[in-house]
Amino acid sequence: MxxxxxxxxxxxxxxxxxxxxxxxxxxxxxxxxxxxxPMADGGEGTLDCFLGALGGTEVWLECADPLGRPVRARYGLSGDGRSAVVELAAASGLPLVAEDERDPLRADTSGTGALIADAVRRGAREVLVCLGGSATSDGGTGLLRALGVRFLDAGGRELPPGGGPLARLADIDDSGVPEAVRATRLRVACDVTNPMVGPDGAAAVFGPQKGATPEQVRELDAALGRLADVIAARFGVRVHDLPGAGAAGGACGGLVGVLGAGTAPGGDLVADLVxxxxxxxxxxxxxxxxxxxxxxxxxxxxxxxxxxxxxxxxxxxxxxxxxxxxxxxxxxxxxxxxxxxxxxxxxxxxxxxxxxxxxxxxxxxxxxxxxxx
Structure with missing residues (x-):
């Protein structure tokens, strides 16, 4: 049985x-x-399935929570150090932000990026990023910044953190991404099929639970649409209506569009893993x-x-x-x-x-x- x-x-x-x-x-x-x-669908709990099935090590790191405050978060590193599992919720999750502190226009995923960067620094060349439970709607830009990507306005100035400022996005500079990151196979596990933008997109469906008002939902949807437009122009990848691109406030779309991450249904990934x-x-x-x-x-x-x-x-x-x-x-x-x-x-x-x-x-x-x- x-x-x-x-x-x-x-x-x-x-x-x-x-x-x-x-x-x-x-x-x-x-x-x-x-x-x-024990199973998971690619969101919270996937890390424990990974560690339970393959052993390995819990790595703890001090990084930034969704509002930039210090937080200790963990990820999993395989016994040979070549593979890692990072749960976005560990550093960028909604439970890290009290209900009266939620700021959907400013919250970002930089802490998750720090976990990925640390795993790559330790030698991981395959990283599974598990999406779900985020407090953010930044299209994964905070995460990508931590990996060397810059998001610029029309004057060449770097945009501040969060999804709101993406309305002013004019260019994406990935020249600072280290070779070790480029050599790493990034995979994204998610448990939703929502696109990046539109009535079923990241902002419309998930924004309210992160504290977004109806007006902020419209603002975030337009900002994520701008991010998707620039990704398409800069990298030739259309993530606007890509199934799953809206996971974790659009973080899936950002990872796929900018760094070429692969995607897979989280439940199937975990099933194979265990x-x-x-x-x-x-x-x-x-x-x-x-x-x-x-x-x-x-x-x-x-x-x-x-x-x-x-x-x-x-x-x-x-x-x-x-x-x-x-x-x-x-x-x-x-x-x-x-x-x-x-x-x-x-x-x-x-x-x-x-x-x-x-x-x-x-x-x-x-x-x-x-x-x-």
Missing amino acids: VVAPDSFKGSLDAAAVCAAVEEGVRRARPDAEVLRV GLDAAVAGADLVITGEGRLDAQSAAGKVVSVVAGRAARAGAPVVALAGAVAGPLAELHARGLTAAFSIADGPRTLAEMTADAGRLLADAAEQAVRLRLG
């Missing part, structure tokens, strides 16, 4: 979800052989899950990835979630056998969060009894 869930954000990380589910499994089948495979295909081969049951399961979960989220790969291996797949909201037809088409909420009656979100471990164990027990007897 394989347990391969995402985290239940705000409650349990993926490893803790695995432990709770296994507890329930063993109530129903004490002799079960349980393989834990060896999910080999794990589910021959399994009599696969249990996955995430905090909320709905129609959007089919768009590359962990449950979708696990269901698809388990189905190809001929294994039934059960998903457990804090909330299950249909329609789930696309998930079923991808291979999901059934989905169950862990709620045991009317509860507030705070109550569910506090009791998630017990609720997961109880639900897992019942799922196993139903499937295997």
Whole structure:
């Protein structure tokens, strides 16, 4: 039996979800052989999956938070030092900024760039940048600045940090990017398909949760559009409507357009990293899950990835979630056998969060009894 869930954000990380589910499994089948495979979708939690699957080292660095204040953040370095995983949320995440401090026009990703630069300095030549949970809408310009890129106005002056000033962008100077950075294979993992700009873009969809007013959303969308225009003119890469370019306030678009980073669905990257295909081969049951399961979960989220790969291996797949909201037809088409909420009656979100471990164990027990007897 394989347990391969995402985290239940705000409650349990993926490893803790695995432990709770296994507890329930063993109530129903004490002799079960349980393989834990914590998963992530390319956002928060991916670093822990990397370290758990491949070992390696946590590296801590003092860098800048989204408002330029000192913060200690970590990334992962493989045992041979050739590969690294950087989570943007570690240095540039929304939880680092109190609600009354959020400044979507000024917040930037320079701290994430410092983590990447440090990994390259230590010898990493393949860096996976995991996007999600950002406090920023700067198109990744802060990150790129930390790697030697300059963003200039019409007078050749460097623009100040943040997404707002990009409205005045006239040119991008990448002549200062070190050869070691150019020689590094950058990959971007993201869990959304939003483009850089427009009604489904970075500012329109994610700006409000970062504190942007309707007027600031319009300002940021125009500024990111200007960045995309200059990238197209300077590097010949169109990121305006590139799926996923809007991830992390447009950071995906900036990395792809300026440094030629490759992109991939985060869930599939993690699945390959942790060896999910080999794990589910021959399994009599696969249990996955995430905090909320709905129609959007089919768009590359962990449950979708696990269901698809388990189905190809001929294994039934059960998903457990804090909330299950249909329609789930696309998930079923991808291979999901059934989905169950862990709620045991009317509860507030705070109550569910506090009791998630017990609720997961109880639900897992019942799922196993139903499937295997």
